[in-house]
Amino acid sequence: MSSPKTNGMPPVKQRQGVRFQNWAKTHSCRPALFFEPDTEAQVIVKQARAQGKTCRAIGAGHSPSDLACTNDYMIGTDRLDRVISGGMRLHDLHEYLAQHQLALSNLGSISDQSVTELTLVLADGAVVTCSAEEQPRLFRAAQCSLGCLGIIVRVTLQCEPAFLLRATEELWSMADLLGRWSDTVHSAEHVRFWWFPHTDNVVVWRANRTTEHAVGRTPALSWLRDRLFGYHMYELGLYLARFMPRLLTASIERWKVAWLHQDPIVTVGPSHDVFNFDCLFSQRVNEWAVPADRAPEAIRQLRQIIAQGSFPVHFPIEIRFTAKDDIWLSPAQGHDVCYIGIIMYRWVMEAMSRSCFAG
Ligand SMILES: Cc1cc2nc3c(=O)[nH]c(=O)nc-3n(C[C@H](O)[C@H](O)[C@H](O)COP(=O)(O)OP(=O)(O)OC[C@H]3O[C@@H](n4cnc5c(N)ncnc54)[C@H](O)[C@@H]3O)c2cc1C
Structure with missing residues (x-):
């Protein structure tokens, strides 16, 4: 299996034989390939589409269900962790925000937040940005899309001064x-x-x-x-x-x-x-x-x-x-x-x- 072409960028890291298990250890799967892109998630989606494979994104694996599981392609988002890409963990974000005297206004037991803009790689590989003003219908669909609408590669969150x-x-x-x-x-x-x-x-x-x-x-x-x-x-x-x-x-x-x-x-x-x-x-x-x-x-x-x-x-x-x-x-x-x-x-x-x- 060759690595997806990345238009002159370094090849996307991919692994076989990875076993994914969720946080509660109640669900697991073995995707055929596990990708860890740091920028070019769209090339993986295009390759999956050409090969008729399903692509599932995985974050921290905290979902208590088997929602993220697949036997095809899994896209790990750990390397999409720059401020603020779709794979950044909230505890890293809190640390980053604290250094800048900022905070999120509300959180769940482990987190909930105000999303103001999303960038997604859709199933055809197109990269789209949406917000309440730009593509509002896509934005309202994507905010709770359970990984089914595309790979979220960039998120903008509403913050406020730390409190x-x-x-x-x-x-x-x-x-x-x-x-x-x-x-x-x-x-x-x-x-x-x-x-x-x-x-x-x-x-x-x-x-x-x-x-x-x-x-x-x-x-x-x-x-x-x-x-x-x-x-x-x-x-x-x-x-x-x-x-x-x-x-x-x-x-x-x-x-x-x-x-x-x-x-x-x-x-x-x-x-x-x-x-x-x-x-x-x-x-x-x-x-x-x-x-x-x-x-x-x-x-x-x-x-x-x-x-x-x-x-x-x-x-x-x-x-x-x-x-x-x-x-x-x-x-x-x-x-x-x-x-x-x-x-x-x-x-x-x-x-x-x-x-x-x-x-
Ligand atoms: C101990 C515990 C406490 C919790 N408490 C709360 C709480 O207080 N409030 C609350 O709201 N939730 C809570 N949850 C639920 C948790 O926040 C959600 O399950 C959330 O989806 C976990 O995020 P994750 O990155 O781990 O997602 P994952 O489990 O990795 O994935 C969940 C879904 O999101 C999709 N996905 C992940 N990353 C992306 C991406 N970049 N692009 C597109 N799709 C993606 C996956 O494909 C999958 O369908 C809790 C969970 C646990 C285990």
Whole structure:
């Protein structure tokens, strides 16, 4: 197999026998060829088209699905990492922005951002730039295109001057939260909830911009609470729970809330540190977008399903909000949305699936 012609540029790096695996280690594939272009993604797309091959781009592999998998051509975007190409990782971007006293205005647990312009290599190899002003229909389609519309090789993001956030985490009862739902959802610039399933407890996380000095937890305490107990002991508990998931998962959740989440926590720090949090171990994810005004009803019903005992999900059931947008495939197209994300430790999920389908 010859390297794609690159009009006098150095040949595109390509490898055979690469095994791709996503972050959660729940999906993998072996593409026939794995390319790592640093500029000329269009020559690979043209070669794939001429040979009737599918081309899939891959970023950090964080998608919990097998969306990026292919047996044909996979295009790694790690080398498209100049400020700001389509393959740049957000943690590198945060560092770069911090050096220039800038920040993104909002982030998910691991990231969400305001895209203002995209450059794509389309399936015929054409290179097209789109934004709200230039090719607006393509822009609205491409912002959420799951890799199906072309390879994004350049992204322009809206930034703002760097800022600090002050975040508080408080343990509430779910009954209290549902009783004061609307006020609480609008009580800070950024709000999210982490619900402990099998209990009536929920962590209410709220953050506002601040000019206070950074405050973190002491490293030793933080290691004990977040790493030793909050991660390793918790994972060990869930690992053992796979043998009796229905019985043990609820007890482990009650232990976690009683030991680790009783005291309120205050953190002040650079926005990207405060927005992001450690999503712990390999897990299966099931996230639903419901109309924001119907979220309490959805939570009540989910509570009933979990209470029936056949659904050993664990902390956190993450409840978050996004404002409406006009992106074609976005779940928030035309209406405000509440995302309810349910996770299950990978090994518990696999044990459950086996027992469901056995006999
Ligand atoms: C622990 C964890 C926490 C998460 N938390 C959040 C969160 O809080 N908020 C949120 O919104 N999401 C969250 N996600 C989901 C994650 O942000 C998305 O799955 C996102 O797509 C991951 O980006 P990636 O670069 O790893 O994409 P990949 O998994 O590499 O690819 C996903 C899709 O994007 C396509 N793609 C990748 N790069 C390109 C490119 N350059 N051009 C065209 N298509 C491309 C791929 O073909 C594939 O279809 C989380 C995921 C994990 C594992």
